[in-house]
């Protein structure tokens with residue numbers, strides 16, 4: 001019998017991977033600390049504090065008695081609606097099991113051990129995980145003041161570069177790159193590189209830059225959006241990419257046949273048309289962001305002004321603060337994984353949740 005450990009025969013790229021650490025779940029926190037789940041406030045994963053749209057809930061209920069049938073693998077209704085909404089053709093739209101899946105599909109299509117992926121120093125961590133998984137070289141470009149330096153990112157492009165990720169606004173920093181800088185970047189983008197604009201928080205923006213124009217011009221770009229954040233459907237796993245037909249058709253080949261499930265497709269289609277729910281979400285978020293900024297300023301805490309539904313604040317030892325707040329039933333996100341050990345990221349909740357968060361923060365900082 002062989003004594004070889006499976007580790008010795010596993011794909012080295014997988015062995016090298018540091019697993020993604022999600023926001024701590026409410027149920028797990030309740031179990032570990034003996035707390036009542038109903039009293040726990042989770043502000044750790046940028047979820048919608050108002051819950052899913054009532055119209056999406058209704059659409060899901062209508063779908064229940066048909067789930068013995070495979071979903072429309074072509075996602076016709078949802079892709080058509082998304083194409084109409086954005087002035088695109090259905091061929092431009094690719095559905096994903098969350099927009100995270102589209103990130104992985106892009107890597108399937110364009111990465112290998114010779115390829116390079118460029119991202120910003122404090123970019124969304126999934127890009128680095130995916131580069132590692134595919135054995136590609138991860139090239140990190142400094143982002144002074146937590147803002148992507150897209151000129152520096154263009155400078156970093158080599159003949160081996162295949163993907164450049166621009167998270168706009170970025171998570172966890174909440175900062176945005178403006179139109180002029182994006183145009184300048186696109187002017188310098190060579191034909192052998194695909195620019196990916198990760199716009200998971202797009203709906204929260206008041207003055208959003210236009211990246212779909214690059215898709216319409218047929219450039220090598222992919223714009224990522226999701227139903228997980230403003231639309232409140234994170235648990236369903238549904239997101240999409242909008243890309244030139246050349247890029248989109250590659251992504252379609254790389255995906256699983258039924259990657260977007262039937263409940264998710266139905267709910268997303270309904271949520272898209274629930275303008276009231278989105279508006280309430282934005283109002284709640286604007287109130288909450290203003291509340292946090294004022295609260296941090298009053299306490300002399302440094303923070304990064306955010307245009308998204310979360311905010312980064314400097315607290316001393318982020319891991320300790322996270323743990324102490326957790327014990328009081330408030331879940332925030334420590335940022336050591338982003339090389340920001342002195343910071344935590346707080347998602348904007350309902351006003352009651354935000355006030356509870358600051359109350360607990362005060363208690364912990366005073367102790």
Ligand SMILES: *Cc1c(COP(=O)(O)O)cnc(C)c1O
Pocket residue numbers: 046097098099100101124167170171198200225226227228229234237238239
């Ligand atoms: C939350 C998030 C996503 C995607 O989430 P999905 O739930 O997979 O759609 C993508 N990019 C960034 C920057 C995010 O913060």
